[in-house]
Amino acid sequence: MKYAPINYKTPLLSLLTVSLISACGGGGGGSDPVTPPVQVTPPVSLADYAGEASGISLSSVDSLLQLSFLAHNSLFTTAHINANREGSCINGGIYEQTLTDNDDNSVISAGDQVTVTYRECYLDSLNGSTDGSVRYDVTAFNEQSDYDITIDASSLTVDDNVNLVGSLRVNYQREETQSVMTLSTPTGIDVDIDGDTIISLSNMEIVKREDFAEAQYSVSVDGDIRDEALDGTYSLSQVTPFSGYFDEFPNEGELTISTGGTESVTVEANFVENSPLFDVKYKDDFFSMYWNDAIEGAITGINGQITQNIAEFRSDNFTSVSMLNQNTISNFGLKDSYQLVFSRPVESIVADYGEMSFQSESWPYDEVTASVEINGALVTITPEESLMADSFYGLSSFLVTSTNQQSFSMYVPSVQTRDDIIPVVTSQTHLYRFNDTPTLSAGDTGNNTNGELTYQWQELSDSGVVFETPNAASTTFTVPETADSELTIEVVITSEYGYSVNEKVVLEYVDPFGTILSFDSPEGDFVGGGEQRLFTENEGVFTFISPEDAPHYLSVDYQTDDWWTLDLAAPTDEVLGVGVYEGATRWPFQSPTGPGLDFSGASRGCNRLSGRFEILELSYDESGNVETLAVNFEQNCEETMPTLKGLVRHNSSVPLNQ
Known part of the structure; x- marks a missing residue:
């Protein structure tokens, strides 16, 4: 977490250290410390401190938002699994999360406590390396829409010497296209460097609103800052929220910084000209400061993600801003959606190849067509059917065009579906x-x-x-x-x-009493190819063969674009009839004392097989032709492949399901 001085970027906490030394009389040359003289505390004045107070105020807002982002990314959307877990940070450091499960439901919920302990762990949300622990007291939690938690980061050290001592309460409410994050300091927060308190934040309320359809944020703050360098307290009061497009500097907004007296400083955002700067006004004095010197990107970021490179405001900016449910990439629900936010409203999305679809990255290479919903700058891409659990899926690449005709080529990361x-x-x-x-x-x-x-x-x-x-x-x-x-x-x-x-x-x-051949083939079955097929008289021709000199045998042939055949045989010395035939092997190579079965088609068949069949109805006319037939059969190709199940009905009222 970094704060900013007036003219060049350096951590605010370092700036405050310099200010504190200066306020105490500065330092001497050489290596020996200089004891400052006893001074009479001057009255609080912003006259020569307008820039510092402005930078400290904006940086404080950004830093508290960063702390709330840490909670958001640690808990929200992933609380349903692995409430006790450990893992690696992006720099190779480690973290461990422990749940105090007060309601014994094994997941994070109201009344629980969660402690996350870090060891030399770099965190994007804090933009720094962390050691120590953070505790979250959970008041309310709904992984899909909202939470209310209190954060105690007093035991967490950032960048080796920075501590935020006290508690921060975060309330988050999410609707379809909007979210509201409200931060408050119920006990106040002290910002410490090497154990010394530099500033104290109290009575703070920060409200950050995000409108995903409009691609815009707004941030407002009210509260008090006790500044040791100034030896006094100044209050923050938002006149109009700082607002702008995601990942861009605020282009609107005004903040007043005032003391208990008549002094006040005004901080204002710029629209187009000088949009990387904000203006600071104290009485007749006026100067500008760089936003980059005061904030790191929590104010401008979206959904718990810090903006890495904040852009100047331009009406024709168009790029991808965020995947709202980014934390679910490795735990994607089977009907979850990609929810993508762009920097301006979207007019159209076109897949680079074919239609938009989710494509599994391993066998059986499932492909599921995706629907696309455009709601301003918010794009939702959803599989039309459930994805397979515990699988990796990629999404087609696509071209996005904004309403002002800017284009952006989009690739999204693969997801791993959940296995809960x-x-x-x-x-x-x-x-x-x-x-x-x-x-x-x-x-x-x-x-x-x-x-x-x-x-x-x-x-x-x-x-x-x-x-x-x-x-x-x-x-x-x-x-x-x-x-x-x-x-x-x-x-x-x-x-x-x-x-x-x-x-x-x-x-x-299917029509009653018609002639049909059907099979259900699971993935991995060679003959059926993992398909469900139904053959009727409307698309092909059925032939029933029952040789007079082989009463133990019957075959059903179906000829269409493909040729499919079902061979059934009772033991050689028996007449094929109504009954169950277990332990069937491949016809015509079965034992004379055992039943035979073979189902093949589309130039696919088994070398060996095991199976069974049940004849539910079988009758012949006076000429010996098959008059009625109802048979259900099961076949395991090569004896180990998944079970293909099929049936034949011919002039039969026997139910298909029984």
Whole structure:
């Protein structure tokens, strides 16, 4: 944390040290200390101190905001996991976070305390190297929108000799396009250098507002500063908030600095001309100072991120400012969004190649189309379907154009999706018809949380589905009589601390008594290629083969652009009929005493396989042709690949799900 002098940049705390020595009579030559003479304390005066008071006041605001940014980045958006954790800082230092969990729910919540201890750890939010610990007392916490905490950084040392002794209360409220961060000093804060108090901040209230749609911030401050160099106290009163575009110097705002007497200093921002400067006025005296000499970027930054290079105000500035949920990059929810803020309102976004999509960076190379919502300078990019848990995804690069026709090429960092909940939702088939009672299950969902999961099943389509047990891990329902189109079912799986994932199941409608071949192939299955397929008479031709001299055998062929074949065989000395056939191996190489099975197509088949099938209905006409058939089958290619499940129905009323 750095404060600024009048004409050149140096830490404010160093400036105050110089001022304090000067106020005490200065120093002598050589290495021996000089004892200052006893002086009568002069009355507080801003006459020759307007620049110093202005720099100290602005730097104090920036520094307290930096401390609040430290809390924001440490706790907010990551409190749902690893409340006790340790890690490396960007310079190789280390930190350790410890939760005092007063409500025993294993996550940060109201009433808890969090202590973070640092060892030679460089922190962007403080722009310095830190040692020691910070304690957070949590009054309220909602990881999605708000928190209320008290920070005690008295045991934290910045840059080897700076301490902020006392407490800072931070209240943060976030809405869709705006946030308000309010800071106060309930016990006051002393700024110490090497154990000596240089300034004391009391009765402070700092309010920072951020408007993501307008790309603008505003900051106001009221409070008192006890300045040891001046041997007095001056008060800060905001006339109009300092405001500007994110990552740019304030282009509006006025602050009054006054003593208990009639003295006052006015600090004003400039609009276009001299926007890197602010003006200081004391009575008839007028001069300018550089913003860079007084602030480091917390005032101008967004969402807990310090501006590294503050820009001059220009109406045609256009660049990327921030990813609002940057702290979730390594813990991205399965339906989370990139929320990007630009320095001016956005007109359009166009992907460099194809359509905007999230693309997994490893097998099975999942690609999920993304929707784009533009709200002024705020752009939200959301996967249209849930991403896979515990996976890395990249987002297409894209070109962003502002409303004043400036362009910016944008690349965003890859994300790693969360593994708190790894949803696994299954259905008997991906089909249904009039007399079905489908069973759906999320019982195999992976749970890496510290508590139980809850479930809520709901229909997203509008067919009147009523679930038998809507809050259970598994449920069933009877298909409404009027249903004749896709049924979209969603289950919301929620942890005890509120994190939830949504997973959808789509059931496709098929006509009763028609002829169909269908399969569900999981990722890793060679024959089905990880797809769900439905073949009907509308797109191809079915052929049923049941040789008269081989009553133990039956095949179903389907010819369209691809050719698919299902071979079924009972043991050689049996007649194929209704029943369950376990332990099937690849037809026609099965043992004479065991059943045979082979499902292949699109030039893909198994060398070896294991599986089972169940014939639910089978009848022949007088000519020996298959009249009705209902069969369900399962196949593991090479005996170890994931299970492909399929079914055939021909002139059959047997349910698809049973």
